Every structure is written in C-alpha cells, then in structure tokens.
Amino acid sequence: MSTQNRSVTLNNGVQMPILGFGVFQVPGEQTEQVVADALAAGYRAIDTAASYGNEEAVGRAIAASGIAREDLFVTTKMWIQHTGEDTAKREFEKSLRHLGLDYVDLYLIHQPLGDYYSSWRAMQKIYGEGWVKAIGVSNFYPDRLVDLITHNDIVPAVNQIETHPFFQRTADQQLMAEYGVQIESWGPFAEGKNDLFTNPALTGIGAAHGKSVAQVVLRWLIQRDVVVIPKSVKPERMAQNLDVFDFALTDDEMARIAALDTGTSLFFDHRDPQMVKWLGGRRVD
Numbered sequence: 001m002s003t004q005n006r007s008v009t010l011n012n013g014v015q016m017p018i019l020g021f022g023v024f025q026v027p028g029e030q031t032e033q034v035v036a037d038a039l040a041a042g043y044r045a046i047d048t049a050a051s052y053g054n055e056e057a058v059g060r061a062i063a064a065s066g067i068a069r070e071d072l073f074v075t076t077k078m079w080i081q082h083t084g085e086d087t088a089k090r091e092f093e094k095s096l097r098h099l100g101l102d103y104v105d106l107y108l109i110h111q112p113l114g115d116y117y118s119s120w121r122a123m124q125k126i127y128g129e130g131w132v133k134a135i136g137v138s139n140f141y142p143d144r145l146v147d148l149i150t151h152n153d154i155v156p157a158v159n160q161i162e163t164h165p166f167f168q169r170t171a172d173q174q175l176m177a178e179y180g181v182q183i184e185s186w187g188p189f190a191e192g193k194n195d196l197f198t199n200p201a202l203t204g205i206g207a208a209h210g211k212s213v214a215q216v217v218l219r220w221l222i223q224r225d226v227v228v229i230p231k232s233v234k235p236e237r238m239a240q241n242l243d244v245f246d247f248a249l250t251d252d253e254m255a256r257i258a259a260l261d262t263g264t265s266l267f268f269d270h271r272d273p274q275m276v277k278w279l280g281g282r283r284v285d
C-alpha cells in the first residue's frame with residue numbers, strides 16, 4: 001500500500017497535507033479511538049470543529065499518539081453563535097484548550113453567517129500573534145468570499161466547501177484560485193448520498209484500476225488539487241482512503257466523472273432563508 005501523501009502550499013507559504021481525516025458525526029465516546037486509529041493508519045491532518053463537540057477527544061488522541069506536533073496539521077472551526085470580535089477570540093482560546101494545543105494549523109469561520117466580519121478581524125489578530133498558522137473560511141459561496149476579501153487585509157488561505165462528484169464546484173475552484181484561496185472538499189463521498197458508492201461510472205473506473213469507488217473519488221479530487229478530509233470510523237476504510245497515491249485517472253476517466261456533476265448541493269443551500277434561520281439558532285454549548 002502506498003500512503004505517500006503530498007501537500008499543497010497555502011497562500012502564506014504554509015504546507016497542508018492534501019489528504020486528511022474528518023471527524024464530523026463521529027460519536028463522542030468513539031472519537032478518541034477513531035482519531036487514534038486514523039493517526040496509526042498514517043493520517044497527519046485532522047479536521048474538527050467546535051460544533052462537532054469532539055475537540056477534547058481529538059486532543060486526547062493527539063497527545064497519546066506521541067507524534068511530534070510539527071508533523072500534524074490540525075484544523076478547527078468557529079461556530080456562528082460565537083462570531084463577533086471578543087467572542088471569537090474567547091472561542092478560539094476555548095478550542096485551543098479543548099484540543100490541548102498551543103497553536104492550531106488552520107482556523108476556519110464555519111459558516112458565512114452572523115457577525116463573521118468581526119470574527120475575521122479577530123482571527124487576523126490571532127494569526128498575527130502566531131496562535132494559528134493559517135486562517136480561512138468554510139461554506140462561502142463566491143459572492144461572500146469576494147466580499148470578505150475585498151474588505152479585509154488577509155485573504156483566507158482555505159475555503160472548505162461541499163465538493164463531490166455530484167457537486168463539483170469547478171467554477172468556484174477557479175475563482176478561488178484567482179484569489180489565492182485553496183479549495184478543500186467536505187463530504188467527498190457526499191456521505192454516500194445519491195448511491196455514490198454503487199454509481200456505475202465510478203465502479204467501472206474503480207474496476208479498471210483495482211480500486212474502490214471511495215479511492216476513485218479521492219483520487220479524482222486530489223488530481224484536481226482539491227484538499228480532501230474523508231471520514232470513516234472503520235480502520236480498514238481509513239487505510240483504504242489513504243491508499244490513493246499509487247494510481248492515476250486518465251483524462252477520459254476524469255471527463256466521465258465530470259459528467260456526473262449536477263451543479264447543486266445534496267445537503268442544503270447556505271442562501272436558503274429557512275436554513276440560515278435554523279443554523280443561526282443552533283447552539284453548540
């Protein structure tokens with residue numbers, strides 16, 4: 001098995017592994033073991049969030065792993081309820097405490113909702129003080145991203161957005177590249193929606209390479225220079241999802257996957273007023 005990961009260079013020169021591990025919806029009591037298994041499998045980038053309620057378990061697994069801090073890349077995110085200049089700083093310090101770390105590699109605004117301009121000003125300061133290696137955003141559609149960039153000093157290093165074969169975000173990626181923002185996929189498997197794991201085009205391409213659908217999807221994203229953070233609670237799948245650096249998809253295979261794009265979210269639209277209201281009311285403490 002080849003677990004030869006590679007990195008992307010963010011707009012401030014920081015190196016970020018192109019393949020990491022996500023812990024959304026990992027049950028709280030399982031998270032420490034799951035992250036320990038992921039680190040043992042070879043993952044060195046972990047993606048969590050204050051709203052996942054598992055930063056402490058992630059921190060315990062990191063501490064127990066004995067892996068040198070500089071060899072890890074830890075991302076966490078600030079929830080909507082904590083946007084604002086002072087609250088953002090307090091919330092960041094809380095995440096740091098929960099993780100048991102003295103810096104975070106990447107700190108993201110989780111949603112483009114609430115007073116996130118104030119949060120961004122606080123994050124620029126936190127970054128300037130050296131508590132984070134890079135700052136970025138998540139779930140920003142191009143209009144919100146360009147507005148944030150236009151009215152602030154620091155260009156987000158990353159925008160983490162829903163990206164998978166049924167919602168490919170190629171135009172978003174192109175725009176982000178023009179501004180120097182790295183695209184990062186969440187939900188690379190669309191959480192299995194739309195029968196992704198039995199999709200005939202994807203299974204056919206997998207068969208040609210002796211690879212699973214999951215591996216084909218991750219490889220396709222990596223070949224597009226999209227950072228990926230697949231989630232699995234199963235060690236054999238963790239290993240499988242890392243094993244994507246010993247094959248390459250042909251131009252024809254890339255084009256067949258491109259044809260699966262529906263151009264719409266399989267989850268929800270951050271511009272839907274009902275969803276904006278629901279997310280804004282969600283409390284994470």
Ligand SMILES: NC(=O)c1ccc[n+]([C@@H]2O[C@H](COP(=O)([O-])OP(=O)(O)OC[C@H]3O[C@@H](n4cnc5c(N)ncnc54)[C@H](OP(=O)(O)O)[C@@H]3O)[C@@H](O)[C@H]2O)c1
Nearest residue numbers: 022023024047186187188189190191214230231232233237
């Ligand atoms: N910024 C945001 O708003 C946002 C939103 C969603 C997610 N995220 C981040 O992105 C990460 C990944 O997204 P996600 O967790 O939503 O979904 P995902 O990675 O697209 O899919 C996870 C699902 O795929 C299954 N799976 C994993 N590997 C597999 C394999 N090799 N074969 C078959 N099934 C496999 C998992 O099952 P098992 O666990 O049972 O293996 C789980 O049901 C999250 O964990 C989180 O860190 C961010």
